[in-house]
Amino acid sequence: MNYIKEISFYMNDRSEDSNKKLASRIVDENLNDAVNEIATYLFDKNKTIASDCIAVLYHVGYEKPEMIYKLTEVFFNLLSNRNNRMVWGAMIALTTISTIAPKEIHSNIEKIYKAFNEGSLITQIWAYKSIVNISSNPSYYDIYIDFLLDVLEKTRPVDFTKRATLVGEIVRDNNKKRYLTILEEKEDLSKSSSRIIQKLIDVNKKNL
Helix, strand or coil, X not given: CCHHHHCCCCCCCCCCHHHHHHHHHHHHCCCHHHHHHHHCCCCCCCHHHHHHHHHHHHHHHHHCHHHCHHHHHHHHHHCCCCCHHHHHHHHHHHHHHCCCCHHHHHHCHHHHHHHHHHCCHHHHHHHXXXXXXXXXXXXXXXXXXXXXHHHHHHCCXXXXXXXXXXXXXXXXXXXXXXHHHHHHHCCCCCHHHHHHXXXXXXXXXXXX
């Protein structure tokens, strides 16, 4: 079947709805042939088609990351794409598979760091999350926790709560003192953010 005809571009859909619908169908019906077909268009000359295809794949990854695992190398290659939409789309896809492919993320960590340091805000958000995800694995926690805390310490207030929450899910006792210090010393947070951070402080102090 010609699955490409179901992406938003061919459905004359300016939203992401058609891409999401196709992704759900791929997951529900376990259509690995559709994944293969959509992947062949990731480098299409038509940027809209390529963008729709990366969207379909990372939406598949949200629900069933194992279905796009085989495309890990392709996603890493896309991190150097000139089209920023493809870069952050690839970073989202890599993040969705990071929990089942920590070794692959670790082996290509310089590319993740580069995406984090040089990419758009959305690329940075997902790159950080991918490192958090692999750090939940005992084999990689000690390698990356200092990086995660260093970044958290420098994070601007608007992004601080989300990152603090992510790190709070994996931080271990030997790093909680520094984690708590970062939370307690953060300034210029909104009232709602301050409440969330206080809850994180309370929970982690109880668990010390």
